[in-house]
Structures are given as C-alpha cells and as structure tokens.
Amino acid sequence: xxxxxxxxxxxxxxxxxxxxxxxxxxxxxxxxxxxxxxxxxxxxxxxxxxxxxxxxxxxxxxxxxxxxxxxxxxxxxxxxxxxxxxxxxxxxxxxxxxxxxxxxxxxxxxx
Amino acid sequence: xxxxxxxxxxxxxxxxxxxxxxxxxxxxxxxxxxxxxxxxxxxxxxxxxxxxxxxxxxxxxxxxxxxxxxxxxxxxxxxxxxxxxxxxxxxxxxxxxxxxxxxxxxxxxxxxxxxxx
Numbered sequence: 725x726x727x728x729x730x731x732x733x734x735x736x737x738x739x740x741x742x743x744x745x746x747x748x749x750x751x752x753x754x755x756x757x758x759x760x761x762x763x764x765x766x767x768x769x770x771x772x773x774x775x776x777x778x779x780x781x782x783x784x785x786x787x788x789x790x791x792x793x794x795x796x797x798x799x800x801x802x803x804x805x806x807x808x809x810x811x812x813x814x815x816x817x818x819x820x821x822x823x824x825x826x827x828x829x830x831x832x833x834x835x
Numbered sequence: 836x837x838x839x840x841x842x843x844x845x846x847x848x849x850x851x852x853x854x855x856x857x858x859x860x861x862x863x864x865x866x867x868x869x870x871x872x873x874x875x876x877x878x879x880x881x882x883x884x885x886x887x888x889x890x891x892x893x894x895x896x897x898x899x900x901x902x903x904x905x906x907x908x909x910x911x912x913x914x915x916x917x918x919x920x921x922x923x924x925x926x927x928x929x930x931x932x933x934x935x936x937x938x939x940x941x942x943x944x945x946x947x948x949x950x951x952x
Binding site for chain 1: 839868875876883942943
C-alpha cells in the first residue's frame, strides 16, 4: 500500500479561517517531507518542506508540524484565502529525495 | 521560459500506437523526474535522471515505457504499444540537485495529458 496518506479527502473552510491539513506516513525511516499545492490543470507547486530533525517549520502563512512519534505531519494555513483552494499533497522523501506522494486533500475556501 | 516546459499539453492516440512526450527542464537543473498522475490520485514516480543517466527507473510500470536524456537537459518519455490504462497526466519536474545538500524542491511542468482511445 501507499506509504503516505491523508485523513480527509476534502476540507471546506470559510475565507479568513485557519486550515489544517493532515497526513500520515508509515515509513519510520523517512527523513524528509514536503507539502505541495496543485491547482486545477497545473503541476504541483512546492510550499514548504521539513526534515526529520525538526518538529516545526514556518513559512509565509504556512506552518508544517512533524510528529515522528505517531508518524504524522500537518500543514496549517493561516487566514485562508480563496486563492488557497487547491489539492494539497504531502510527499515523503527518503535518502534519495525522490518524493513519494500521497492521495491529496482538496481544500475548498468559501468567500 | 523560466519554468519547466512540457509538450504536447494534450495528446490523443489510439491503442497500440507509439507516443513521445517531451520535457524541457529549468536551465541548469541537473535532476529531472517523470511522474504519472491519474484522476483523483497523487503523482506516481516513474523515473529520475541525474545528468544524462537514469539514476532510478524503478517506477516505470513495464518495458513499454522508456525515457532518455541524452545531453543532460531535455528529456523524452517514450511509450510503446499504448494501452487505455496509460491514459493519465504525465508530469515532469526538475531540481538543482537531489539528495545530499540539495533542497529537494522540485519544479513541475503543467503536464502532458495523454488519452488512449
């Protein structure tokens, strides 16, 4: 089966709310994780990454949290905007850093 | 252009035909990846090049699929005797490097949508 997966296939939020997208992984040896955003008809776009020696990393309006104990990571988007509507993928990178993608969560932001 | 370019953007072919999909990576990027994405799924790894050589082709589903990168820049994904199950969006990505000190950030093209009738 897939080594990376998502709990919720669809997440609907109101504009201005904070969004949390969750992801579980099964390979305890994974040492690198990436979040990608994919808009309709486009390729995935890098958002933020985190290495296994960290448990939190912040970017612009986004925060990734990594819990190695339960093999879980999350992407938090602050003050969600309609432009954030997309499918979000977590990807796991092993030693070769070839990302392995999960199924994705569709984020829908209502104005 | 500044980004990864893929051609054609759409390709419709008949079962049994041969198809080539082209990828122009970002200039200077040594690492190049091919992924395949079916509707409602995440991208599925096919093959990874570091320079001219295929460093990892473990994702190619069978021997009908082949990819080349003869000069370490442009890459072509070749599919022989296409089947209906090959229908998908084929994504290409490039990065400055892979592993070690690299950031691991991949820059994706918009994909080539292949439809096999």
